[in-house]
Amino acid sequence: SSAKGSDLNNHPIVDDRLLAEVALSRAEYDLLVQKLGRVPTLVELGMTGAMWSEHCGYKSSKPLLKLFPTSGPRVLQGPGENAGVVDIGDGLCVVFKIESHNHPSAVEPYQGAATGVGGIVRDIFTMGARPVAILNSLRFGPLEHPRTSYLVGGIVAGIGGYGNCLGIPTIAGEVYYAEPYADNPLVNAMCAGVARQSEIIKATAGGAGNLLMLVGADTGRDGIHGATFASDVLDERSEERRPAVQVGNPFLEKLLMEACLELAKTDWIVGMQDLGAAGLTSSIVECASRGEAGVILHADRVPRREQGMSAYEVMLSESQERMLVIVRPGYEAQVKAVFDKWDLHSDIVGETTAGALVRVLDNGEEVAAIPARILTDEVPIYHRASARPAWLDQEWAYDIAADIPASSDYAATLLKLLARPNLASKADIYEQYDKTIMGNTVLASGEGDAAVIRLKDWDSRKGLAFKTDCNAAYCYLDPYRGSQLAVAEAARNVAVVGATPIALTDCLNFGSPERPEIFYQFEQSVRGLADACRALNIPVIGGNVSLYNETSGVAIYPTPVVGMAGLLEDASKAIGLALRHEGDRLVLLGPTRPAEGDGLGGSEYATMMLGAPHGRPAPLDAELEARVQKVYLQAAEYGIIRAAHDVSDGGIVVALAEMCLAGGCGIDLDLTFADGLRRDAALFGEWPSRIICELDADGLSRLREMAAAANLPFMIIGTVGKPGGGISGIGLSVDRDEMISAWGGAAGI
Numbered sequence: 114s115s116a117k118g119s120d121l122n123n124h125p126i127v128d129d130r131l132l133a134e135v136a137l138s139r140a141e142y143d144l145l146v147q148k149l150g151r152v153p154t155l156v157e158l159g160m161t162g163a164m165w166s167e168h169c170g171y172k173s174s175k176p177l178l179k180l181f182p183t184s185g186p187r188v189l190q191g192p193g194e195n196a197g198v199v200d201i202g203d204g205l206c207v208v209f210k211i212e213s214h215n216h217p218s219a220v221e222p223y224q225g226a227a228t229g230v231g232g233i234v235r236d237i238f239t240m241g242a243r244p245v246a247i248l249n250s251l252r253f254g255p256l257e258h259p260r261t262s263y264l265v266g267g268i269v270a271g272i273g274g275y276g277n278c279l280g281i282p283t284i285a286g287e288v289y290y291a292e293p294y295a296d297n298p299l300v301n302a303m304c305a306g307v308a309r310q311s312e313i314i315k316a317t318a319g320g321a322g323n324l325l326m327l328v329g330a331d332t333g334r335d336g337i338h339g340a341t342f343a344s345d346v347l348d349e350r351s352e353e354r355r356p357a358v359q360v361g362n363p364f365l366e367k368l369l370m371e372a373c374l375e376l377a378k379t380d381w382i383v384g385m386q387d388l389g390a391a392g393l394t395s396s397i398v399e400c401a402s403r404g405e406a407g408v409i410l411h412a413d414r415v416p417r418r419e420q421g422m423s424a425y426e427v428m429l430s431e432s433q434e435r436m437l438v439i440v441r442p443g444y445e446a447q448v449k450a451v452f453d454k455w456d457l458h459s460d461i462v463g464e465t466t467a468g469a470l471v472r473v474l475d476n477g478e479e480v481a482a483i484p485a486r487i488l489t490d491e492v493p494i495y496h497r498a499s500a501r502p503a504w505l506d507q508e509w510a511y512d513i514a515a516d517i518p519a520s521s522d523y524a525a526t527l528l529k530l531l532a533r534p535n536l537a538s539k540a541d542i543y544e545q546y547d548k549t550i551m552g553n554t555v556l557a558s559g560e561g562d563a564a565v566i567r568l569k570d571w572d573s574r575k576g577l578a579f580k581t582d583c584n585a586a587y588c589y590l591d592p593y594r595g596s597q598l599a600v601a602e603a604a605r606n607v608a609v610v611g612a613t614p615i616a617l618t619d620c621l622n623f624g625s626p627e628r629p630e631i632f633y634q635f636e637q638s639v640r641g642l643a644d645a646c647r648a649l650n651i652p653v654i655g656g657n658v659s660l661y662n663e664t665s666g667v668a669i670y671p672t673p674v675v676g677m678a679g680l681l682e683d684a685s686k687a688i689g690l691a692l693r694h695e696g697d698r699l700v701l702l703g704p705t706r707p708a709e710g711d712g713l714g715g716s717e718y719a720t721m722m723l724g725a726p727h728g729r730p731a732p733l734d735a736e737l738e739a740r741v742q743k744v745y746l747q748a749a750e751y752g753i754i755r756a757a758h759d760v761s762d763g764g765i766v767v768a769l770a771e772m773c774l775a776g777g778c779g780i781d782l783d784l785t786f787a788d789g790l791r792r793d794a795a796l797f798g799e800w801p802s803r804i805i806c807e808l809d810a811d812g813l814s815r816l817r818e819m820a821a822a823a824n825l826p827f828m829i830i831g832t833v834g835k836p837g838g839g840i841s842g843i844g845l846s847v848d849r850d851e852m853i854s855a856w857g858g859a860a861g862i
Contacts, residue, residue: 127158135162141493148487156425156473156481161488163391163429164398167660170492173626174658177636180643181653187615188652193403195236195316195387196306197654199616201680203573206313208242209305211250211581211620211676213659218300222267226300227275228361228433233304234279235387238370239436241314241377242306245553246566247276247546249286249302250581250620250674254295256534261290264298265542272302273545278363279370283546284557285564287581290534296664301620301657303676305579307571312377316396318404318439318465319383325397325410325463326445328452329369329435331418332393335360337429365434365457372455373436381444388435394428394488396437397463398471402489404439407466412475414462424475439465499636500629508590509729513713514791517722523796524847526718527766527840530797531856535717536763538857555687559775562606562759563677567684576684578612580677584762585670586726587715592634595715596641596673597733601801603677604649605759608742609804611688611749612679617646619656619675624668626660634671635660642673648735649742651677688749690758691776697755697833698813699780701765703741703803704826705795706787707731712798717763731800737825738802744816744823745804753812758805764797768805769831770840770852779838779849782831796845807833 132142135158145153145161153161164170171178183191189206190198196210214229230247237244249272254261276283281304376382384404386396393410401408412424422430438459440448445461452459466472471488473481520526530536540559548557555565555576563580582603588595604614619642624631646653662669681687706712713719714728748754756776760768765784773780786795808816813829820827831842839849 135159136166137162141165144493148491149483154480156428157483159425159429160394160481160483163394164488165492168390169395171658172492173495173497173660174635175494176496177639180639182643182647183653185652188654189310190654191652192655195239197616197618198240198313199654199678200310201575204310205568205571205573206308206310207305207577207678208237208240208308209303209618209676209678210236210655211301211303211618211674212657213620213622214300214302215297215622215659215662218268219296219298222264223271224360226268226271229300229302230272230275231361231363231366231433232389233302234281234366235389235436237304237306238373239314239316239385239387240308241312241374242308243374244281244304244306244370245551246305246564246579247281247283247302248579248581248676249283250299250583251286251288252294252299252585252669252672253290255290255292258295260295268298268300269542269545275361275363277547279367280550282548282550282554284548284554284566285579285581286543286558288539288542289585291585291670293667293669297662297669299622299662299669299672301581301622301674303581303618305577305678307568314377314382314385316386316400316403317384318400318406318408320404320406321465321467322442323383323465324440324442324445324461325408325465326438326440326448326459327415327435327462328438328457328459330362330365330432331416332427332430333418333432334422334426334430335432337426337431361433368455368457369434369436372452372457375451376438376448381441381447383439383441385439386437388437390431392429392431398485398488400437400439401465401469401471401485404465405469407468407470408463409466409472409474410463412473414460416458416460424473424480428473497626497632498629499633501633502630508727511728513719513723513728514711514794517719517793520793523793523845526797527770527847528851528855529721530717530763530767531770531852533717533721536767555684556610556689561687561689562609563612563679565610565612565681565684565687574683576612576681576687578607578610578679578681580606581674582606582677583672583674585672586720587730588638588671588673590715590726591729592637592671593641594730594732596638597645598730598801599673599675600642600645600649600651601733601738602759602761603675604651605742605804607677607679608746609688609757609759611686611746612681613746614649614651614677614679616652616654617675617677618654619673621656621658622662622669622672622674623660624663631668638671638673645733645735649739686749686752688754688757690756690772692756692772692778692780692807692833693776694755694807694809695778695833695835697807697809698829699831699833700806700808700813700816701803701828701830702745702806702820702825704737704800705828706790707798707800708734711791711794712800713794716797716799718793718797733801740823740825741802741804744819744825748816748819751815753808753815754806755809755812756807760803760805761799764799766796772805773840774852774856777836779834780831780840781834782840782842782845784830784843785828
């Protein structure tokens, strides 16, 4: 402890060093004293610091998060629980969420990423759902940066090591490289599970008289102050925070998962809550708050793996693979027997009470007695100053085309684009993940625009599609438009495989909200996400906010990652991106030019030519986007789409190259360029609402009619060529082997 002249049972002498340790400002400390009507104990101070942290308390973001649409006919549980729950019919539901583990991964890449996976998986099976898929969204600095290889190697190994050991497939993700992430990588982990609706479990104490059972790993000193560490900026001393990074044991978590899923089928328990950020503190406080009950926790009954641990350390430890189970009185023997069967240690460590007081006892002495509402409902909320950066005006007025010299060697340009780290193959990353374990994977990384799993274990023909998405360069240049585009592309990717988008979760990664220009990015991003979700009728069922992602004053790009889920009525109808049928026609469904500008703003092509992202991304026409997806999904249901891919990073020719490389056939191009649009913009420009479809003659005729009826742009852009061929036509000729050589480049491992 940093407290001078105090122990756990006395009130600490609060100096600036102690407040810094618990991440409370002097004003927040004074507010706590006012709410309690007295000076807090050291344990209360630590508990408050954790629960009032940005990571747990959302004190800079809560007002804006209310803008999200969170309800809908399929939504069974929105924000406020461990994960959101969506009805998928037949008495089944999908449970999913995404969270960040950025700061821990920056200082301890393997364990930071591994425990990020472990934590998000626990959020799913805590709800009574069997985890069926893991996804991720990763950001790193440039490949030439001295730490990038170290971070990529450790983080990828941590994700794969933990997920593979759990026996859950890691089926999709995204990886981007840019300078602002050099010292502050992003590790966002998403997990999805499936359950019968009758077996969903909530994180609630369920009223007075229930028993608190702690099960899983013993409690150690790892992870103490992890929540507050996640709510601070990184600097040259961040390596000293390694003790705030948890250490994972996936084999123990596998046992914990199976035991908890077995209990979810009984009526012996009231609720479950995993011990994540803030450990025991957050788990008992959140359960008490949701159940409108009080709690007595006996810290001395918590099993420990280290000698001499204080109640303060026990309450704030973030040791992994632990679960708090709320047991109905009289059923503790049955519950313990289940845990014994799975070779898991369990102990009764407390009980729920009437009222709303959270009490912590240590060997009979009260070391904390604080109303739960102070730690949940009464977190101080900050309405931060917002100021639009002046440099945005210059970017939006920037004539990119004027600074990019005209070229006729578009084959060379395509090869250079395919070799860029953000576009090149990520196979050397995703091949480290087990994509097919459980035997439910229909499409995985590299096979389709989104991943698809079947639900055969639930005797259903249905399938689920998942995708993570965010082009942070767009969000940097226009946080509102960029965030809208993230929602649209994630939904489009899910639609392209034949699934109807049904809900999303988000992970909002930004710099310090105390800087007005950063809070502007955050505010505009939330508004962009919310507006796009409303326009496309997609509810937000949960998510995570990760602020203070900056190092020594350098903030990351605003990175609002979207995790989208979609539903297929028949998983066998999932559509991949690989071209396989020589002679089929290739069609572009969607606009042939952007609604504004030339599509070069924020594009990978312009970034390559200019050395950095510039300009303004194209706007989203949400009504057009919705029509494109609707018509496409109707065509997919009719079974006329043989392969498909959306047009995004790199533009239409890069998208075609990816389809060519995924399958065995070449492409004979026959593009018609929009009037007044530069040829490089037409080939490599980026704007939304475009899908490339492979069709036979009958499918071509039918889709043409459907597009005409919906007043949608429709253009034949080429023909599927011979097996082993490259791309040729419109003055462009690229050999397949050349593309493979360029695109197969390194991803930093």
